[in-house]
Amino acid sequence: MAAPAHLMELIAQDGGGVAIPAGNINWDVPFPRALELARRTGAHVLAALPIEPVILGELAKRRGLDPARDLAVDTLFLGGAALPPSLQRRLARTWDARVIELYGSTETMLLGTSCGRGTLHLETDLAYCELLPAGAGPEARLVVTTIGLEGSPLVRFDTGDLVRPCPPCACGDARPGVVVLGREAEAVELDGRRLFPHDLAEAGSAAAEALDSAVFFVVVLDDRLLVRVETGPAPTDDPQRAAADRLLGVRVEVEPLPPGMLLDVDGLSRSPRVYKPIVVADWRRGGRRVLTIDEGLVEWPRPTWAEGRRWLGRTIKTAVRRRRLGRRALPPVRDR
Numbered sequence: 001m002a003a004p005a006h007l008m009e010l011i012a013q014d015g016g017g018v019a020i021p022a023g024n025i026n027w028d029v030p031f032p033r034a035l036e037l038a039r040r041t042g043a044h045v046l047a048a049l050p051i052e053p054v055i056l057g058e059l060a061k062r063r064g065l066d067p068a069r070d071l072a073v074d075t076l077f078l079g080g081a082a083l084p085p086s087l088q089r090r091l092a093r094t095w096d097a098r099v100i101e102l103y104g105s106t107e108t109m110l111l112g113t114s115c116g117r118g119t120l121h122l123e124t125d126l127a128y129c130e131l132l133p134a135g136a137g138p139e140a141r142l143v144v145t146t147i148g149l150e151g152s153p154l155v156r157f158d159t160g161d162l163v164r165p166c167p168p169c170a171c172g173d174a175r176p177g178v179v180v181l182g183r184e185a186e187a188v189e190l191d192g193r194r195l196f197p198h199d200l201a202e203a204g205s206a207a208a209e210a211l212d213s214a215v216f217f218v219v220v221l222d223d224r225l226l227v228r229v230e231t232g233p234a235p236t237d238d239p240q241r242a243a244a245d246r247l248l249g250v251r252v253e254v255e256p257l258p259p260g261m262l263l264d265v266d267g268l269s270r271s272p273r274v275y276k277p278i279v280v281a282d283w284r285r286g287g288r289r290v291l292t293i294d295e296g297l298v299e300w301p302r303p304t305w306a307e308g309r310r311w312l313g314r315t316i317k318t319a320v321r322r323r324r325l326g327r328r329a330l331p332p333v334r335d336r
C-alpha cells in the first residue's frame with residue numbers, strides 16, 4: 001500500500017486535511033489501536049486493503065460499536081487486492097460509506113479509480129494503457145507507459161495483472177473500464193477453467209454475503225474449491241448456490257463456520273509489548289520479573305482461561321479439518 005498511502009497523504013494535504021498512517025505489519029498500530037484512532041480523530045476516509053475494513057468492522061461490533069453509526073468514516077478507498085462487487089456492497093452497508101476502488105502499484109502509482117457506478121476506469125491521463133491479448137478469452141494483459149511520473153518513468157511496463165474490459169460505463173466517463181482479475185501467476189486451473197484471484201474472492205464474498213457475513217477464506221484443493229465462511233446473525237440465502245453461481249462448472253464446497261473460527265477478534269486485540277534489550281533485571285523494584293534476555297525483549301499478553309479455552313478449541317478443530325482435507329485431497333493410490 002505504499003503508493004496509495006503516499007497518494008492519501010498528498011490528497012489530504014491538498015484539501016487541508018491530515019493523513020494518519022496506521023498499519024499492523026509490525027505491531028506498531030494493531031487493529032484495535034487503528035480503530036480507536038479512527039473513532040477518536042473522527043476520520044472521514046479509510047484507505048486500506050479490502051480485508052482491513054472487514055477486520056475493523058468485526059472488531060468494532062465486538063466492542064459494541066456500529067461502524068455506520070459510531071464512526072465518522074464516509075468513504076473507503078480500497079485497493080491492493082481483489083475487491084469483488086459483493087464485498088463492495090457489503091462494506092458500503094456495514095460502514096454506510098462510499099466504496100472507491102483504487103488500482104495501481106508502487107512502480108506505476110495510480111492506474112485506476114472506480115466511479116459512482118462501480119466501474120474501475122483507467123487513469124489514461126497518468127498512463128498510456130495497452131490491453132494485450134492473453135489467451136483465448138476476453139482477458140487482457142495490462143501494459144502501461146507512464147505519462148505522469150517524473151522520477152522513474154516506465155515504458156511499456158508489464159504490470160503482471162490480467163484485466164477484463166468492461167462495456168462503456170453509464171456514468172458518462174469515456175475512459176475505458178476494466179475489472180482487475182489479479183496476477184496472471186496467481187491464476188488457478190480447476191475443472192478446465194482458469195480462475196483468477198478476483199473470481200475466488202467473489203465466490204467467497206458471495207457465499208459470506210448469503211450467510212450475512214463478510215468473513216471468508218478460500219482454499220484451493222486438488223479436486224475443488226473449499227470456501228470457508230463465518231455465519232452471521234441473519235443468513236438470507238443458500239451460500240453453496242451463491243458461490244457456485246459465481247464459478248459455473250467448478251466444484252465448490254462451502255463450509256459454514258461459527259463466528260470467530262476464521263477471524264479471532266479477541267486475539268487481534270492482544271499484541272505483545274516490545275522493550276529495549278536488557279541484561280540486568282532488578283526484581284526489588286517491582287514490576288516485571290525478567291529472567292531471560294527474550295523475556296526482557298517481548299512480553300506476550302496472557303490469555304484468560306476463557307480465551308485460552310476458545311483458542312484451544314479453535315486450534316484443534318482447524319487442525320482436524322486440515323488433516324481430513326489433506327487425506328481427502330490425495331487421489332487413490334491406483335490412479336497415481
Ligand SMILES: [Zn+2]
Nearest residue numbers: 115119169171
Ligand atoms: Zn463509470
